[in-house]
Amino acid sequence: MDRRNLLSIGQFSQASGLSVTALRHYDASGVLLPAFVDPVSGYRYFRRDQVRTAQSIRALRQLDIPVEEVGRLLGGGEAELAAALRARLLAAERRLQVQRSVVHGLLDRLTEGAGMTHRVTVRQGAAERILVRGATVDNSGLDAFLRAAYQEMYQAAGRGPLTFAGPAFVRFHGVCDDENATLVEACLPFRPDGAQPADLPEGMTVRDLPANTLACLEVEGEAAAFPRILGGYDAVADWITGHGFAFAGPVRLVHRRWTGTPDHPDNRLEIAWPFDEPADGPADESADGSADGSR
Known part of the structure; x- marks a missing residue:
């Protein structure tokens, strides 16, 4: 083979910014194969036009992309x-x-x-009858789920037609962030003494919630957007634990004023967490977190 247009592994290392050890590793993993390997010495040689590929590999690895993923991306086209x-x-x-x-x-x-606890208020929540649509999602899928769920629920309510008894709210049965998925329920309260829904689509149910006592905190604008709203949940949780109360169910996020855009400055949400006097003994853990009130 004519080696005049080939670079030795040492020269290729200098041109690409990849160490000789890394080049051998990428050869063994099939990500960057040398153009020629001397059958006698075992020395590796690379084409000059492979330098840009090697530089791309170096950059992708600096982004902490796994070697196997690097090979797949480079083979998939620009x-x-x-x-x-x-x-x-x-x-x-x-x-x-x-x-x-x-x-x-x-x-x-x-x-x-x-001073954070001074923003928390207490209100009595009446018994409610609600339409419910639930799904297990993390934060990345939360907005899309809620949009689709409420669109379907309002359509079902209009067929009733149901008389709404309060603002829509969401119940979180566990931690819902970028790293954790949990059961999330979109809820739409309606009057139990009026028309009742019929022929609900699969996955949508009617549920009766008992009266309860809620520790509440209103958040507006940027404070109502993820991830800043997590500080609001923490403030309510601190208030409940700091006053010696027990969590009595999943935390609610009530849409007091909602524009449809998660980070809109006119949004006003209420974090409402049911609480009660602590039981005599330790509460049992539940699979959905409702005993400990985790979000």
């Missing part, structure tokens, strides 16, 4: 690679947004201290 990079950029920006919110939340707790 369009697939560009789409994957844009998706990764959005995910990185999302993580940064969450981290900023967490840091600001912690700083707020340090500066406000016990």
Whole structure:
């Protein structure tokens, strides 16, 4: 083979910015194969036009993309690679947004201290009859689920026609964030003494909720958007535990004013957490978190 247009592994390492050890690893994993391997010495040689591929591999690995994924992306064409990079950029920006919110939340707790509990109020929640549509989702799928669920529920209510008895709300049976999925229920309260729904679509049910006592906190605008709203849940949880009460069911997110856009400045939501006097003994854990009130 004519080696004049080939680079030795050492020269290729300098041109690509990949170490000799890394090049051997990528050869063994099938991500970047040398153009020629000397059968006697075992020395590896690369074509000059492989330098740009090697530089792309180096950049992708700097993004913490696994070696196997790097090989698949490079073999899928430029369009697939560009789409994957844009998706990764959005995910990185999302993580940064969450981290900023967490840091600001912690700083707020340090500066406000016990004053955070002053925003929590108590109200008595009446017994309610509700339309319910549930699904197990994480935060990335939450908005799409709620939009579809409420659209279907309002259509079912209109066929009744049902008389609404209050604002729509969501019940979280566990932690719902970017790393955890949980059962989420879209709820639409209606009057039990009027028309009742019939022929509900599969997955939609009617449920009666008992009267309860709720620890409540209203959040507006940016404070009502994820992830900043997590600080509101923490404030209500701190209030309940700090006053010696027990969680009595899944936390609710009540849509007092909702524009349809999660981060709209005119949004006004209410975090409402049922609580009760603590039982004599420790509460049993439930599969959906309703005993400990986890969100």
